[in-house]
Amino acid sequence: MPFPLFAIPLNMGSGTWAITIIASLGFVVMFGLSSAGGDYQGLINTTLENDSLAREKRKNKKQP
Numbered sequence: 001m002p003f004p005l006f007a008i009p010l011n012m013g014s015g016t017w018a019i020t021i022i023a024s025l026g027f028v029v030m031f032g033l034s035s036a037g038g039d040y041q042g043l044i045n046t047t048l049e050n051d052s053l054a055r056e057k058r059k060n061k062k063q064p
Contacts, residue, residue, distance in 0.1 A: 012020070
């Protein structure tokens with residue numbers, strides 16, 4: 001009998017548990033790889049720079 005934490009309410013057998021665990025581990029690994037390979041810091045810096053430039057433009061427009 002599989003571990004009864006979710007097996008009874010979800011009617012999951014041993015094969016379904018194995019597939020669920022493999023899929024979950026695969027998701028975590030792929031998410032980690034995409035996070036490591038992505039340039040999220042560059043995206044954040046570019047967004048902050050563009051926001052700063054937009055604020056300066058608006059500030060200069062308001063002052064005659």
